[in-house]
Amino acid sequence: MDLRQIESKWRKKWEETGLYKFRPERADKKLYVLEMFSYPSGAKLHAGHWYNYGPADTYARFKKMQGYEVFQPMGFDAFGLPAENYAIKTGIHPQDSTLKNIATMENQLKAIGAMYDWDYEVITCVPEYYKWTQWLFLQMYKHGLAYRKEAPVNWCPSCNTVLANEQVVQGECERCGSVVERKNLTQWFFKITDYAEELLRDLDKLDWPEKTKLMQKNWIGKSYGGEIEFAVKDSDVTFRVFTTRADTAFGVTYVVLAPESPLVDKIVKPECRAAVEEYRKNAAKTTEIDRLASNREKTGVLTGAYAINPVNGREVPILVADYVLASYGTGAVMGVAAHDERDYVFAKKLGLPIERVVKGVDGNDDLPFCDYGVMINSGEFDGMTSEEGKVAVIKKLEKEGKGALKTNYRLRDWLISRQRYWGAPIPMIHCEHCGAVPVPEEDLPVRLPYNVDFKPDGKSPLAKCEEFMNVKCPVCGRPARRDPDTLDTFVCSSWYYLRYPDNKNAEKAFDREKIDRMLPVDKYIGGAEHACMHLLYARFFTKALRDMGYLDFDEPFLSLVHQGTILGSDGFKMSKSRGNVVSPDDSIEKYGADVFRMYLMFGFSYVEGGPWNDNGIESMAKFFDRVERLIRKGSGQDEVRASVDAREKLDYVRNNTIKCVSADIENFSFNTAIARIMELVNAVYDYVNAGGATDTFFEDCRKDLVRLLAPFAPHFAEELWEILGQEYSVFNQPFPVCNEDALVLRKVELAVQVNSRIRAKVTVASDATREEIEKAALAALEGQLEGAPKKIIVVPGRLVNIIA
RNA sequence: GCCGGUGUGGCGAAAUGGCAGACGCAUGGGACUUAAAAUCCCAAGGUGGUGACACCGUGUGGGUUCGACCCCCACCACCGGCACCA
Numbered sequence: 001m002d003l004r005q006i007e008s009k010w011r012k013k014w015e016e017t018g019l020y021k022f023r024p025e026r027a028d029k030k031l032y033v034l035e036m037f038s039y040p041s042g043a044k045l046h047a048g049h050w051y052n053y054g055p056a057d058t059y060a061r062f063k064k065m066q067g068y069e070v071f072q073p074m075g076f077d078a079f080g081l082p083a084e085n086y087a088i089k090t091g092i093h094p095q096d097s098t099l100k101n102i103a104t105m106e107n108q109l110k111a112i113g114a115m116y117d118w119d120y121e122v123i124t125c126v127p128e129y130y131k132w133t134q135w136l137f138l139q140m141y142k143h144g145l146a147y148r149k150e151a152p153v154n155w156c157p158s159c160n161t162v163l164a165n166e167q168v169v170q171g172e173c174e175r176c177g178s179v180v181e182r183k184n185l186t187q188w189f190f191k192i193t194d195y196a197e198e199l200l201r202d203l204d205k206l207d208w209p210e211k212t213k214l215m216q217k218n219w220i221g222k223s224y225g226g227e228i229e230f231a232v233k234d235s236d237v238t239f240r241v242f243t244t245r246a247d248t249a250f251g252v253t254y255v256v257l258a259p260e261s262p263l264v265d266k267i268v269k270p271e272c273r274a275a276v277e278e279y280r281k282n283a284a285k286t287t288e289i290d291r292l293a294s295n296r297e298k299t300g301v302l303t304g305a306y307a308i309n310p311v312n313g314r315e316v317p318i319l320v321a322d323y324v325l326a327s328y329g330t331g332a333v334m335g336v337a338a339h340d341e342r343d344y345v346f347a348k349k350l351g352l353p354i355e356r357v358v359k360g361v362d363g364n365d366d367l368p369f370c371d372y373g374v375m376i377n378s379g380e381f382d383g384m385t386s387e388e389g390k391v392a393v394i395k396k397l398e399k400e401g402k403g404a405l406k407t408n409y410r411l412r413d414w415l416i417s418r419q420r421y422w423g424a425p426i427p428m429i430h431c432e433h434c435g436a437v438p439v440p441e442e443d444l445p446v447r448l449p450y451n452v453d454f455k456p457d458g459k460s461p462l463a464k465c466e467e468f469m470n471v472k473c474p475v476c477g478r479p480a481r482r483d484p485d486t487l488d489t490f491v492c493s494s495w496y497y498l499r500y501p502d503n504k505n506a507e508k509a510f511d512r513e514k515i516d517r518m519l520p521v522d523k524y525i526g527g528a529e530h531a532c533m534h535l536l537y538a539r540f541f542t543k544a545l546r547d548m549g550y551l552d553f554d555e556p557f558l559s560l561v562h563q564g565t566i567l568g569s570d571g572f573k574m575s576k577s578r579g580n581v582v583s584p585d586d587s588i589e590k591y592g593a594d595v596f597r598m599y600l601m602f603g604f605s606y607v608e609g610g611p612w613n614d615n616g617i618e619s620m621a622k623f624f625d626r627v628e629r630l631i632r633k634g635s636g637q638d639e640v641r642a643s644v645d646a647r648e649k650l651d652y653v654r655n656n657t658i659k660c661v662s663a664d665i666e667n668f669s670f671n672t673a674i675a676r677i678m679e680l681v682n683a684v685y686d687y688v689n690a691g692g693a694t695d696t697f698f699e700d701c702r703k704d705l706v707r708l709l710a711p712f713a714p715h716f717a718e719e720l721w722e723i724l725g726q727e728y729s730v731f732n733q734p735f736p737v738c739n740e741d742a743l744v745l746r747k748v749e750l751a752v753q754v755n756s757r758i759r760a761k762v763t764v765a766s767d768a769t770r771e772e773i774e775k776a777a778l779a780a781l782e783g784q785l786e787g788a789p790k791k792i793i794v795v796p797g798r799l800v801n802i803i804a
Numbered sequence: 805g806c807c808g809g810u811g812u813g814g815c816g817a818a819a820u821g822g823c824a825g826a827c828g829c830a831u832g833g834g835a836c837u838u839a840a841a842a843u844c845c846c847a848a849g850g851u852g853g854u855g856a857c858a859c860c861g862u863g864u865g866g867g868u869u870c871g872a873c874c875c876c877c878a879c880c881a882c883c884g885g886c887a888c889c890a
Contacts, residue, residue, distance in 0.1 A: 211808060215885060218807065223889075243890060256890095296888080323888050333890045341805095342888055410889055531885080602828075603816055616816070616829050622842095623828090629843090672818065675827035682827095689844085751823040756871045758823060793870055798822050803870055 001628055003592030007715040011113065019729055020115040022071050027517050031068035033060040034497055034557075036526030036534075037075045037122070038109075040101035041082055045108045046574060047566045047582040047600070047612060054597040055563065055606055055670050056525040057114035061711035062665045064115065065735035071518065072115050073500040075122035076102050079130075080489040081164055084422040088455060094422040095450065098125055113593050113714050120500050124492040129499065130424035131445035132509035133492050136541070137416075138427060138438050143548055145191045148436065151415055155183035161457070162419040182284070187417035187485070188426060192540045196220050196409040198554075199539055207559040209607075212531045219532040221410025226394035228334065229402040230255055230307040232267050233315055239263055239307075242329030242408055245339065247389030249311045250378040251357035253347065254335040255318050256300065259283040260326035267318060269304025276301055276320055283322045298323055298346045309334075310402040311393060312379065321346065329408055337368065344368035358386060414537065416488045421454040421461035423486025431473035431480035440474050446482070460484035493534055494541040497521055497556055509550075516552045524557040527565070535560070561668050564609025566600075571611045582612045591621045594713035598623075601670035601712065624716060627681055627709065631702060631720045633694065646690050647697055651742045653683035654701050659738040661708055670712070677708055704736045711735075751799040752777045754785065762800075770794055777802065 014020060035056045038049065057072070064070045083094040090097075102123060109116065123129060140146040154163040158178040168180050192199075200220045203213045225244035232238065241255065257264055259280045268276050279301045300321030307318050316335075323342060324333050337347035337354040344367065347354050356365075358373040372386035381389050397403025417426065425446045427439035439446055449468045454461040462468055463484035473480035495509070501518040502510040520542075535557070542556040567573055568580025575581065587596050599620040604610050657680040664673035684701055688694070703724060710717035710730045721730035745766050750773065752760040762780040764773055774792050777800040778785065791803040 211884090214808065218886065221886095221889065225890080241890080245890080298888085323890095325889070328889045336890090340890070342890080408889075410886095528884080605817070608810085608817095610816080613816075613829095619829060625842090671816090672827080675818075678827055685844090749823090753823085753871080756822095761823080791870070793822090795822050795871095799871090801822080801870055 001624075001716075001719065003594060003624070003716065004589075006719045007111075007113065007592055007594065010715045010718045011110065013718075013728070017729070019731060020072075020117055022117045022120065023069060026069040029067065029069045030518060031060075031063050031070050031523070032501075032518060032521045033063065033070055033072045033523045034500075034521045034525070035072075035074070036524075036530065037077050037493070037496060038105060039080065039082070040076045040078055040098055040105050042086065042097065042101055043576075043581075044583060044585065045105065045112075047584050048574065050112060050584050050596065051566050051600050051604075051609070052525065052527070052563050053109070053112050053114055055601050055668065057112065057714075058597070058601065058670060058711045059523065059525075059665060059668065060115055061714060061731065062662075062735060064731060065707070065710065065733060067734065070115065071120075071501065072117065073120040073122070073503075074109060074114075074116040074118070075496060075500070076105070076124065077489065077493050077496070078102065078123050078125035079423045079486075079492055081420065081422070084420060084454060087422075093450070094454070095125070098422075111588065111593055112597070120503050122496050122499050122503050124424075124489070124496065125422075127445045127447055128506070130448075130492070132499065133424045133487060133495070134427040134439070134444050134446060135441060135509055136495060136545075137487065137491070138441060138444075139548055139550075140190055140544065141428075141438055143544070145194065145544055146188055146416075147191065148186055148188055150184045151187050151189070152182040153185050153187070153419065155181045157181055162460075164418070164420075185417075185419070187415055188428075188483075189413040189415055190540070192414045192537070193409060193411055195540050195543050196222070196411045198543060199411075199536065202539075202555055206555060206557070208557075209528075209560065209562060212528065212535070212560065212562065215531045216536055219411065219536065223408050223410075225406055225408060226390070226397075227330065227404050227406045228394070228397060229310060230332075230334075231310070232318070233306040233308055235267065235305075237263070237266055239332055240330045240403075241332045241334045242406060243334060245336070245386070245390055246393040246403075247372075247375055247378075247381075247384070247386040248336040248339045248357055249309070249334065249393050250375075250381070251336045251338050251355045252309050252311075252314070252316055252334045253337055253353040253355055254316050255307045256321045256324045256333050256335055256346075257303075257318065258324040258326035258331040259320050259322050261320075261331045263332070264303065264320055267303055267305040272302055272304035276303055279320055298342065298349055300346065300350060310397055310400070317352070319350070327412060328410065339369055341368055341370060414488075414490075414540075416491055417485040418488055419460040419484075420486050421448075421452055423489060424448070424492060425462065425468075426483040426485050426487055428483040429471055429473060429480050430483060431476060431478065433478060434473055434475040434480075436483075437473060437475050437480070443474075448486075460486075462486070490533060490537050494537040495545075497524075497538070498542075498545075498551070512551060519551070520553050520555055521557045522559060524560045525563060528562040562607060564604065564607050566604070566609050567611045569612045587614065587617060591617060592715075594716045595621050595624060598674060598712050602674040604671065606668045606670050623678065623681075624713070626685075627705070627716075628720065630681065630684060630688075631706065631723055633688065643690075646687055648742075650683050650687045650697075650701060651739075652745065653680055654704060655738045655740075655742040657708065658704065658736045659743070662735065662738070665711065674712065677705070677712075680705055680708070706730060707733050707736050748797050750777070750797070752780050753799055753801040754781065754804055756801055758799075759784070766797070773800060 035053055060070050060072045078098050083098050086097060087094045137146060154168050156163050156173040156178055158176045159173060163173060163180060172178065173180055200217060200222055203216060206213065223244055225242055226246050227240040227242055228246065228249060229238050229240045264276065300319045303318045303320060305318045306315045308315055335343045335347065337343045337352060338356040339358055354367065356367065357375060357377045358369060359376045360369055360371060360373045375381045375384045375389045381392060384392060394403050394405050425448055427444060427446045429437045429439060431437055449465050452461050452465045469481050469484065471480055471482050498510050498515055502514045505511060538556050543554060545551050546554060568578060568582065570580050572578055572580060584596055599617045602620065603616055657676045660676045661673045684705065706717050706720045706724065707730060717730050747763050748766045749761055749763045751758050752762050760780040762776045764776050773794050785804055789802045789804055793801040
């Protein structure tokens with residue numbers, strides 16, 4: 001069979017007959033199956049795309065055959081850095097290259113033979129889409145979830161441009177190798193931290209890989225502790241520190257502020273000012289990457305000021321050190337050298353005192369002692385355990401107004417400004433008189449101008465486009481300037497799944513009634529690399545939109561599966577620079593899309609992936625031939641009948657296959673599902689070879705075989721279905737259902753063990769009683785046993801273990 | 805450093821605490837063929853034995869259990885995430 005020819009034949013027929021068109025009137029049976037949409041890069045689809053989309057489509061087809069109205073759309077995440085970099089390199093405008101790539105990729109995606117309903121396509125870089133991305137930004141702004149503040153960007157002093165994090169390689173500019181500096185710019189943020197608690201809590205509701213949930217949990221980083229208020233000696237300044245170990249509060253021998261803390265200016269003594277200023281300047285110069293290197297030597301300077309520890313009234317020095325982060329907690333920490341690794345190293349280095357206030361239960365007196373223990377040298381708290389003490393100390397301070405129980409999150413607000421061209425413009429206007437003013441909704445979209453010099457020279461590309469920048473202030477009507485930045489592409493991809501069901505709506509981002517019916521996504525499939533970014537942002541968007549009243553569900557993706565990564569044959573991640581990218585083109589040219597899909601599903605464990613190797617692809621093509629020969633065998637005479645035994649045997653395999661394949665697809669265990677189908681093929685051959693039977697039973701088995709195969713090899717199965725003389729289309733057929741009766745065997749073989757070692761096999765009736773089984777087992781040992789057994793363990797259907 | 809995951813034949817991989825290695829690849833043998841290809845059938849973890857069989861085998865070392873790839877403890881290697889988070 002010329003697989004490539006039948007593939008185009010069926011693809012054409014599917015399109016003509018609209019086989020995969022979503023029917024909204026059947027939305028009560030909807031199943032929203034979504035794969036993460038593609039980035040339209042210049043390169044062709046590689047093996048990894050197929051590995052994501054092929055198996056996902058198998059799942060979708062299986063569900064369609066089970067009677068679900070499957071909604072499986074596809075689209076393009078089309079804004080972003082690669083197109084812009086490509087443009088800088090080649091001079092080809094990002095819009096031109098992107099739209100061209102999309103056209104190419106649409107065709108390539110069609111070659112996979114997936115059920116995408118292209119009527120619902122979404123492309124993020126067209127005004128019809130980004131108009132609503134901008135609208136969503138405005139809603140966030142109106143609801144207090146978007147705000148501006150200064151934040152550092154990566155700055156390359158040689159290219160004179162802002163770099164994205166991924167363009168910084170080991171602290172250096174990816175392009176020119178200069179050392180990257182930090183520079184502060186006023187930028188927009190989304191207040192994702194407002195949702196930290198709910199984002200954390202609702203993880204419990206989700207059918208997601210535990211690993212992914214744990215990653216999000218750690219990313220959100222909730223920690224329970226308390227704040228303790230220190231007063232600065234000889235002044236009315238007070239400040240708070242956050243700690244999870246209030247039980248060590250009596251051991252505070254110094255206090256540290258972050259270099260960026262505004263408090264520093266207020267408290268520093270004149271004699272220390274010069275040294276402190278010098279230290280702060282150096283800290284600001286240090287790149288974030290260096291500063292975050294945990295093995296870096298600890299440094300710090302005295303401020304000359306002293307703080308009063310509220311638990312014992314002791315005066316301790318206040319220092320400035322860059323191991324304290326301004327962005328976490330209160331930007332100030334109490335130094336307990338005896339009971340914290342970092343504080344200990346710091347105190348040793350600077351010669352600060354170390355005082356033990358927690359004793360280990362096992363008499364361990366090494367320092368630092370960071371475990372929980374029993375409090376000592378802590379006044380009224382002596383003898384309390386750390387667990388009790390860390391609450392009791394805060395509770396006491398709380399009464400005095402000098403402390404409070406407090407929960408902290410590691411999660412930070414989401415920086416969404418990008419000083420880049422190829423993105424959705426931020427729909428804000430800056431007016432000298434009115435400040436930051438949102439673009440009125442009726443003026444959306446703020447179109448991204450085409451004629452822009454996007455070569456890097458130190459400014460946002462849009463800032464150089466006067467016709468774009470100059471605008472009237474919507475409030476006062478005086479001349480004003482647009483925001484020159486564009487939105488992070490993660491903003492575009494945080495809501496695309498909401499747009500699919502209503503992608504042509506020109507009045508709204510989406511119709512509430514429609515998406516409440518179609519969402520949440522029932523099965524979401526994509527790479528694990530998005531665990532903490534895209535997947536968290538999308539959850540945040542959904543929750544924020546719910547609170548604004550635009551939709552009525554809490555979570556966008558109920559069930560999530562990550563496909564594994566297909567590596568190059570050298571075992572490394574595929575990359576152009578390594579030259580180990582596997583293109584599916586040759587294989588598809590030679591064997592066709594179905595063989596390639598099946599090979600990918602059979603050769604790897606879906607969630608594991610692994611290094612590419614095409615050893616088995618030829619054999620998959622042979623398997624197709626083997627199936628085809630079986631389907632083409634003459635049949636329907638109903639003359640040659642097999643024995644009842646042979647029929648029963650095959651019927652067992654057939655139904656067992658149906659049962660296992662259904663469960664395996666449900667679990668995304670495609671390799672074992674295909675193994676079961678191969679077993680069925682083998683069993684049908686056995687049946688034919690044994691009796692030459694070509695009866696109606698044989699006919700039924702063949703039909704089931706084609707139906708079982710259909711989700712995996714859709715074009716091939718469609719052709720086989722036609723060869724069997726059946727009506728178009730096999731995808732309107734129900735997926736076979738297991739007849740449990742056929743799985744009840746009359747006889748079963750049991751292993752007979754003596755002291756857990758196999759010594760014999762015995763076949764008994766499947767409904768044999770325990771006594772019968774024991775008797776049969778002992779008989780099978782033919783009296784090899786000396787004396788009476790101490791104990792006999794019977795595992796029905798499996799084994800008998802005789803303990804002698 | 806911390807948190808996860810993985811480790812099984814020559815290879816890809818399977819195994820609700822119950823006969824390890826299903827299903828394939830590569831390999832060997834046979835049938836068909838003048839021959840080859842294709843196809844069909846059989847064998848196959850290792851060691852020893854003519855053999856029925858015996859012993860050893862799921863990264864390493866312990867443990868729980870009648871029974872452990874699976875559960876527990878310690879360790880090794882690789883992969884992924886986080887990384888001074890107070």
